[in-house]
Amino acid sequence: MAKKQFALNTQPHEAEIGDAVYLFEPEVLGDDFLDRYERLQEANRRLNIDPANMADADLSKVREATVAMRVFLASLMLPESAHEFARWDVIAGGKTVSSHTSPEEAAEAAAKRKGATVKDAGRRYPDRVLVELMEWVVELYGGGGNRPPTSSSGSAPVSPPPGRRGRAASPSRASTSTRGR
Template sequence: MATKDFAVRTEPHIARLGELGELHFVAEVFGDEFLNGYHRVTEAQAAVGGQEDLTKMDPAVLRQVYGSMREFLGSLMTQESAERWLRFEVIKAGKVVDHFRSRAKAEEKAAELGGTARVEDKSMRVPDRVLLELLEWSVELYGGGNDRPTTPSSGSSRASRRAGTPGKASSRSKVSTRTAGRSAR
């Protein structure tokens, strides 16, 4: 009989955001859920193309990219942190009627209520660079970074070429030289 122990994380991962507080991420995620969420992020990013000048982008497309990143990150957080990270309040007659973690669901509810019902985004605000750093960190945590290899060792890259150009001249020496790894006879 063979026995093997497997490490399963149970404590949440913590992102400290200075005075904004902490965000807690679930200890482990299922691969398919992670990949599906990350796929939505990469699809949204593909819509932007390789454009780097944000001032020339369609604001609706940019909002979609940021929204998909925020939703993806929220899906990896504990319930309490996700409620702070993504919060869309439905307001009617100056009172909060309901709140959601999805803008689409909040707008749906506001439409149901009709009249003066509106949606206010009360989500946690962070600078864009922090949003991107959180995204990269989460990919490292759940996508195989840290202490887990992302590919089998047989999938390793080939060694880099040596710097410089190979020489064209023949060796002046007529004596056989030792080659690394082989012994002289």
């Protein structure tokens, strides 16, 4: 009879960005992760943005894609971290009357109050940081390769370049055969 033990992560994963530390869920079930990731992919498809050609993209669509990425990342964080990272406040009479996890939810709440506005109250980061965080999270929960450590003191493996690597021999190998020499 064979026996195998499986470990579950119980400590939150940490992402350190500048002076902030964000805690991510220790484990996320595969289908939960895929559902959240699919919502992000749907937003990007709807916006029809080509990541390889951002120079020609409509800036309002780029902003919307960045918000979708922030909402996705926050959905994998523990509540306190998510509240700091991605939050939209409804302001009425100069005071915050409610906070929401997406701008759509905040807009709905603001529409119910006369004169209310929505303020992006989450922490803002450069796109390159968001992209790196996104790659780390996909590696972490998507099940690919070695999982990054739960502490931010270790570093995640370097992300592969975009595109799929083929299994064919490289042209340089094919053209430099040494057979018969």
